[in-house]
Amino acid sequence: xxxxxxxxxxxxxxxxxxxxxxxxxxxxxxxxxxxxxxxxxxxxxxxxxxxxxxxxxxxxxxxxxxxxxxxxxxxxxxxxxxxxxxxxxxxxxxxxxxxxxxxxxxxxxxxxxxxx
Amino acid sequence: xxxxxxxxxxxxxxxxxxxxxxxxxxxxxxxxxxxxxxxxxxxxxxxxxxxxxxxxxxxxxxxxxxxxxxxxxxxxxxxxxxxxxxxxxxxxxxxxxxxxxxxxxxxxxx
Numbered sequence: 001x002x003x004x005x006x007x008x009x010x011x012x013x014x015x016x017x018x019x020x021x022x023x024x025x026x027x028x029x030x031x032x033x034x035x036x037x038x039x040x041x042x043x044x045x046x047x048x049x050x051x052x053x054x055x056x057x058x059x060x061x062x063x064x065x066x067x068x069x070x071x072x073x074x075x076x077x078x079x080x081x082x083x084x085x086x087x088x089x090x091x092x093x094x095x096x097x098x099x100x101x102x103x104x105x106x107x108x109x110x111x112x113x114x115x116x
Numbered sequence: 117x118x119x120x121x122x123x124x125x126x127x128x129x130x131x132x133x134x135x136x137x138x139x140x141x142x143x144x145x146x147x148x149x150x151x152x153x154x155x156x157x158x159x160x161x162x163x164x165x166x167x168x169x170x171x172x173x174x175x176x177x178x179x180x181x182x183x184x185x186x187x188x189x190x191x192x193x194x195x196x197x198x199x200x201x202x203x204x205x206x207x208x209x210x211x212x213x214x215x216x217x218x219x220x221x222x223x224x225x226x
Binding site: 031033035041042043045048050055056059091104105106107108109110 | 150152158159160161162165203205211212213214215216217218219
């Protein structure tokens with residue numbers, strides 16, 4: 001597609017429920033990243049995919065968080081048993097980054113998750 | 117992850133003013149540097165990469181000082197539309213992620 005697409009744009013869920021957030025990267029971009037941004041905070045790295053594999057998942061805050069990517073394209077971030085501290089904007093970005101590129105990322109518009 | 121530090125501001129400047137933002141990073145092995153812009157409740161967007169020799173894009177000039185581990189962004193002739201949060205971003209030599217500062221808020225007033 002023309003840009004990085006994320007869905008849903010907004011999600012309100014009850015504490016303890018599971019949620020799935022979807023990211024559709026720019027066509028042909030092999031690198032995909034998930035970040036989250038809490039109110040008034042900077043961007044916090046969660047996980048990086050190169051193709052379908054995740055060489056860096058060091059930012060996932062707990063084992064309630066998991067992510068997968070299939071077909072080298074769409075990625076899903078799953079949060080199980082959501083807690084109020086999970087409330088944030090979850091941003092997905094893609095890049096043609098191969099390790100040496102200076103192109104930076106293109107971000108999607110994010111999913112605003114509110115846990116009540 | 118290593119730190120990227122920015123003055124959060126806000127910087128309030130009149131239209132037409134020149135304003136400069138600074139950023140420091142802690143990892144001397146950092147490899148690539150960027151400035152991103154983030155409007156309120158929007159996603160970050162790449163403003164410009166920062167090269168060792170310094171680079172300019174219209175009214176925007178970025179500088180890198182590797183010895184001092186310092187990056188700057190200069191905006192000349194500020195426009196109302198420049199009002200946003202400016203994020204300093206650093207990529208380490210190892211690892212895959214970009215490390216974001218918390219941003220500097222700019223408000224340009226008429």
